Amino acid sequence: MxxxxxxxxxxxxxxxxxxxxxxxxxxxxxxxxxxxxxxxxxxxxxxxxxxxxxxxxxxxxxxxxxxxxxxxxxxxxxxxxxxxxxxxxxxxxxxxxxxxxxxxxxxxxxxxxxxxxxDTLSIQSRGAVLVLSMFMTDYSLFEIARIVETENAKILSSFISNDPLDDSKIKLTLKLDQTELRHIKATLERFGYRIIDHYQEEAGVSEEKDRIGNLLRFLDI
CATH class of the missing domain: 3.10.580.10 (CBS-domain)
Known part of the structure; x- marks a missing residue:
C-alpha cells in the first residue's frame, strides 16, 4: 500500500x-x-x-x-x-x-x-457497519472484538474519527462480517458501549451503489 x-x-x-x-x-x-x-x-x-x-x-x-x-x-x-x-x-x-x-x-x-x-477497509466484503461513540480512554479494540466475537461475528476493519458532537470523544466505525446486527448491538450496549449509528445491507440495492454508499459513510461525506 x-x-x-x-x-x-x-x-x-x-x-x-x-x-x-x-x-x-x-x-x-x-x-x-x-x-x-x-x-x-x-x-x-x-x-x-x-x-x-x-x-x-x-x-x-x-x-x-x-x-x-x-x-x-x-x-x-x-x-x-x-x-x-x-x-x-x-x-x-x-x-x-x-x-x-x-x-x-x-x-x-x-x-x-x-x-x-x-480496499483496506473491506468495503467490498459482505457485512454491516456499526458506529460507536466513546472516550479515547475507553477505547480497546481487543475488548470490543472479544465482545463482537461472542456473537459469532468478526471485525473486518475499523476506523477512528473525531466525534463532531463531542470534542472529548471519538467515533469508532466497525465493518463486521455479519449483516444482522440486532444481537451484536444488544451485547455491546449491555457492556456499556454507546451505538450512534448502523448500516445494514438492503435487499435490492446494487453491489456498486452499496460499495459507494459504504465508502462515503466511512469517510463521513
Missing amino acids: QAYEFINNLIPPLKTNDKAKMALSWMEEIRTNVLPVVKEGRFLGFVSDDLIYTRNSPELSIGDFELESPACFVYLDKHIYDVIKVASEYGINMVGVVDRDNQYLGVVTMEDAIGAFA
Missing part, C-alpha cells in the same frame, strides 16, 4: 517551457483541472486551469505562472493514508510522488487513493 504502487501513468507532467495552451489541451484530453509541473526531474508544484484562465494568455510558458502547492507530494514509500492526508491538507485531487533523492516519479490521484483506501 505504498504511494509508488498507485502512480497514475496516464497523467503527464508539464515542463516549465511548455505553453499554457498545451496544458489546457492536455487537461481537456485526460479530464482533469490540474497537472504537475517538473523541471530537470524535480517536482515544482501544480498548475490549474483556473490559474491559466485568470492570466488569459495561452502563449505564456508554464514557468511564468506562480505554481500551486509545491509541497503537495509524498515520498514513494509512504502509505496510501499519507497520500490522502496530504491531498486533504492542500485541497487538491492529486499528489506528487518523489524518491528519496527528490526525483519526480509521478502522481497519485485521489480517485485511485480512495479506491485503495476502500
Whole structure:
C-alpha cells in the first residue's frame, strides 16, 4: 500500500517551457483541472486551469505562472493514508510522488487513493457497519472484538474519527462480517458501549451503489 504502487501513468507532467495552451489541451484530453509541473526531474508544484484562465494568455510558458502547492507530494514509500492526508491538507485531487533523492516519479490521484483506501477497509466484503461513540480512554479494540466475537461475528476493519458532537470523544466505525446486527448491538450496549449509528445491507440495492454508499459513510461525506 505504498504511494509508488498507485502512480497514475496516464497523467503527464508539464515542463516549465511548455505553453499554457498545451496544458489546457492536455487537461481537456485526460479530464482533469490540474497537472504537475517538473523541471530537470524535480517536482515544482501544480498548475490549474483556473490559474491559466485568470492570466488569459495561452502563449505564456508554464514557468511564468506562480505554481500551486509545491509541497503537495509524498515520498514513494509512504502509505496510501499519507497520500490522502496530504491531498486533504492542500485541497487538491492529486499528489506528487518523489524518491528519496527528490526525483519526480509521478502522481497519485485521489480517485485511485480512495479506491485503495476502500480496499483496506473491506468495503467490498459482505457485512454491516456499526458506529460507536466513546472516550479515547475507553477505547480497546481487543475488548470490543472479544465482545463482537461472542456473537459469532468478526471485525473486518475499523476506523477512528473525531466525534463532531463531542470534542472529548471519538467515533469508532466497525465493518463486521455479519449483516444482522440486532444481537451484536444488544451485547455491546449491555457492556456499556454507546451505538450512534448502523448500516445494514438492503435487499435490492446494487453491489456498486452499496460499495459507494459504504465508502462515503466511512469517510463521513
